[in-house]
Amino acid sequence: MSSSQEPLKRVLVTGGAGYIGSHVVFALQETRRYKVISIDNNHNSDPKALKRVAQIAKDALPEDATEQDKDSAEIDSHSCDLTQAQEVRAVFEKYGKGGIWGVIHIAAYKAVGESTEKPLLYYQNNVSATVSLLQTMGEYECFRFVYSSSATVYGTPPTIPIPETTRLQADSPYGRSKVMCENILNDLCHAEPEKWRAISLRYFNPGGAHPSGLIGEEPRGRPGNLFPLLAHMAVGRVPADLKVFGNDYPTPDGTCVRDYIHVIDLARGHLLALDALQPESKVFDNCPDEAKIKAYNLGKGKGMSVLQIVEAMRTATGFNYQYEIVGRRRGDVPDLTADPTLAEKELGFKAPQTLETMCKDLWNWQTKNPRGYED
Ligand SMILES: NC(=O)c1ccc[n+]([C@@H]2O[C@H](COP(=O)([O-])OP(=O)(O)OC[C@H]3O[C@@H](n4cnc5c(N)ncnc54)[C@H](O)[C@@H]3O)[C@@H](O)[C@H]2O)c1
Numbered sequence: 001m002s003s004s005q006e007p008l009k010r011v012l013v014t015g016g017a018g019y020i021g022s023h024v025v026f027a028l029q030e031t032r033r034y035k036v037i038s039i040d041n042n043h044n045s046d047p048k049a050l051k052r053v054a055q056i057a058k059d060a061l062p063e064d065a066t067e068q069d070k071d072s073a074e075i076d077s078h079s080c081d082l083t084q085a086q087e088v089r090a091v092f093e094k095y096g097k098g099g100i101w102g103v104i105h106i107a108a109y110k111a112v113g114e115s116t117e118k119p120l121l122y123y124q125n126n127v128s129a130t131v132s133l134l135q136t137m138g139e140y141e142c143f144r145f146v147y148s149s150s151a152t153v154y155g156t157p158p159t160i161p162i163p164e165t166t167r168l169q170a171d172s173p174y175g176r177s178k179v180m181c182e183n184i185l186n187d188l189c190h191a192e193p194e195k196w197r198a199i200s201l202r203y204f205n206p207g208g209a210h211p212s213g214l215i216g217e218e219p220r221g222r223p224g225n226l227f228p229l230l231a232h233m234a235v236g237r238v239p240a241d242l243k244v245f246g247n248d249y250p251t252p253d254g255t256c257v258r259d260y261i262h263v264i265d266l267a268r269g270h271l272l273a274l275d276a277l278q279p280e281s282k283v284f285d286n287c288p289d290e291a292k293i294k295a296y297n298l299g300k301g302k303g304m305s306v307l308q309i310v311e312a313m314r315t316a317t318g319f320n321y322q323y324e325i326v327g328r329r330r331g332d333v334p335d336l337t338a339d340p341t342l343a344e345k346e347l348g349f350k351a352p353q354t355l356e357t358m359c360k361d362l363w364n365w366q367t368k369n370p371r372g373y374e375d
Helices: 019-031 048-059 067-072 085-095 112-117 119-139 173-191 226-234 263-276 306-317 341-347 355-368
Strands: 009-014 034-040 076-079 102-105 144-150 197-203 205-207 242-245 260-262 292-298 323-326
Touching (some): 009 019, 019 034, 019 048, 019 263, 034 067, 085 119, 102 263, 119 144, 119 173, 173 292, 197 263, 205 355, 226 242, 226 306, 226 355, 242 306, 260 355, 263 292, 263 341, 292 341, 306 355
Parallel strands (some): 009 102, 034 076, 102 144, 197 292
């Protein structure tokens, strides 16, 4: 069956070739309601990701697909650096004033440790580039914005599960770059409430991959996050010298607890955010003033410990992980579990996929692409 033939809405995805970006592009294309424009400089991604995601969309087209459906399966991909305002302007110029319906701004640097060593690089890439993107959007009369924020904005939160009303107090330059961008958006939406609508999505810990195994997470160097680290160990890409940092936290098994969410569930949350930017949406009705800005947690609302993840990956991969318990790592907090009630209530958000599916899909991606997009 072909999709209803409302004209396609052009949505610009920054960081479209990255881990989360490629899955968001998949989710957009799956609807056949959007024309995806991607901006990425491939600082941390491979352009093949976009080719593969477009292939997924083409393979899913029905036999009676219209020309418009086929168009929705193609990506307008721009190799461009967001810190270079003139490059971004050239992309907007191509579509003209009002030509881009909305922006999902995903591109950023994201390594917490690196951000403490190179704070200016992080503020330039994550904050200055966002300001300049918003300026260009304004020039080209594009006022709908979905922002990739992070649970790191909460730092060490006083309440678990974490509600959105928690004070923002990030512990690293990376986290602060996210807080700054949220604040900038807030100021902009207050300054021009008749124009702008913005939603910040505070991601918890994404894991897994598209079930086709065609796209997935491909960190450069030794993975800093648990899921890709375990996958790389099982595939023999890094030594299997797993260290668990602390087993004396006040959690059920003593190891740190995080809220892992399947990347496909996370990606589909962006569709709900776009719907919430439509004129008929009610999500801004309960804002305290006329500014149309909201922030939502995207998590499962269920914490999982390091050891639970290791065991789930052992089942999925068959790899016999051996680990050593070492001392606590500076900066780690015992539990970061989301309260996703607001996103569920106002956006209709759900994250139904299980930990087992996350591990299975990750392993499927890793075994099909042991060296990532290089293969
Ligand atoms: N992965 C996580 O665990 C996680 C958790 C919370 C929030 N986030 C946020 O989600 C977003 C995406 O994360 P990811 O895991 O997909 O990372 P990623 O590195 O895979 O994707 C980011 C993409 O942005 C691109 N990019 C970076 N700077 C750019 C620039 N100046 N111009 C153009 N493109 C640029 C990179 O090349 C990459 O393709 C980031 O904003 C990150 O802060 C990620």
